[in-house]
Amino acid sequence: MDFPDDLKYTREHEWCRVKGKRATVGITEFAQDQLGDIVYLELPAVGDRVKKGEAFGVVESTKAVSELFAPVSGKVVEVNDPLADAPDTINEDPYEEGWMIQVEMDSPSDADGLMSAAAYAKFVEEEQE
């Protein structure tokens, strides 16, 4: 399974790509695989605030509903609107086309405590056992 090195990861299976004060957020390949076919998505609007560790949206597959948890705190500055009509993009390309929101972080150090790709890969392995 692919966990790109340039991303940071949460225990709830979100990823976060940090560039300066901006963090792009999505769910990992492991998460989309566990969910199965994603058929519905609820995301915040531009201007909404998200808080690290708290739910910012919902992703639903045919069978299951899962909350999305914010890896960082801040203000939503962009939302991947095309996902609303094509949520299966998240299954096909979770790290690029399947990104969900962009957050302007209150504090860029917010992402420091998140897992590296290697640490996340190990975490996933343990969780599967």
Place this chain on the structure above:
Amino acid sequence: MAQRTPLYDVHVRSGARLVEFAGWEMPVQYAGILEEHEAVRRRAGLFDVSHMGEVAFRGPSALEALNRLFTNDIAKVADGQAQYGCLCRESGGIVDDVVVYRRSAQDLLVCVNAGNRQKDFEWLRDHAGPGVEVANESDDWAQLALQGPLAVQILQRVTPLNLSTLKPFRFSDGVAAGARCIVARTGYTGEDGFELFCRPDEASRLWDALIEAGKPEGLRPAGLGARDSLRLEVAYRLYGSDMDDDTTPLEAGLAWVVKLDKGDFVGREALVRQKAAGLPRKLVGFSLLDPGIPRHGFDVLRDGRKVGTVTSGTRSPSLKISIGLAYVPPALAAEGSTFAIDIRGRPAAAKVVKTPFYTRK
């Protein structure tokens, strides 16, 4: 420890994702629910439904005994026909919804839901009366469901039985891929198709032969995920979700399988009373007008107040809309009635629609 069907190793080998369902370790999907759903609607899918139970009624009074425990009228069909109906308690509450296969008036097979195997067997045995032997044959039968518009041509390739003469809800003893089985033109998907009852030790050979025979048609193994979205699109009820011991067939919209004038049966009096008094609630099909997906257990709201409960819901893969079943007061049961579904605190508008949601072409 969850039970395993005789096809467990086949599922593992096929890359299935296994989940626990009604005490069974079952494949929820192979390649993916949507792909499997579409395969069944357009081509064909093969399901392992060996978790379903079978209870046999045999003896001189078998038909009369079973008919006294069954809401439909098995005396009205011929030998070699199957009939859907309910087993009810005296209260009218549903013990289970079942399909009865009438081999003869002295030999009938009741196909019951996986989670109700023991409950149904005990209920039937304890209420059957004299002149009949009631046997729990659940472990003696494996069951494969081959469903979809191309199912008939796939199955015909592995059986000498003339399938063109086997009409819907008819069945016949036969041989498929060398395995002796009951071949029934029944199913739970809203498509044409077959359910094959065979010996457990022949199940994997039959499975492999069907998968091989169906390659040109694009036959896919299909799991419980697709089984659920397929059945919900045609508004087939699921025991344990849409109904239980505390709901009656009249409330569940199954009046068409309740024959109140056929003579006495267990639950009849209560159902006659309920029909006369009026139903307290009705199961209806609805579609969502706002974004979101309704799920089992969500509240139905009217003017902000809870008036009912969603029992099943999904995003319909065929129709691309959100659909569901819900118990609502009779005043809100007419087609076109509107109410809201409480989706995690957000009221989403919904409208009662005709069922089945999906009709095959």
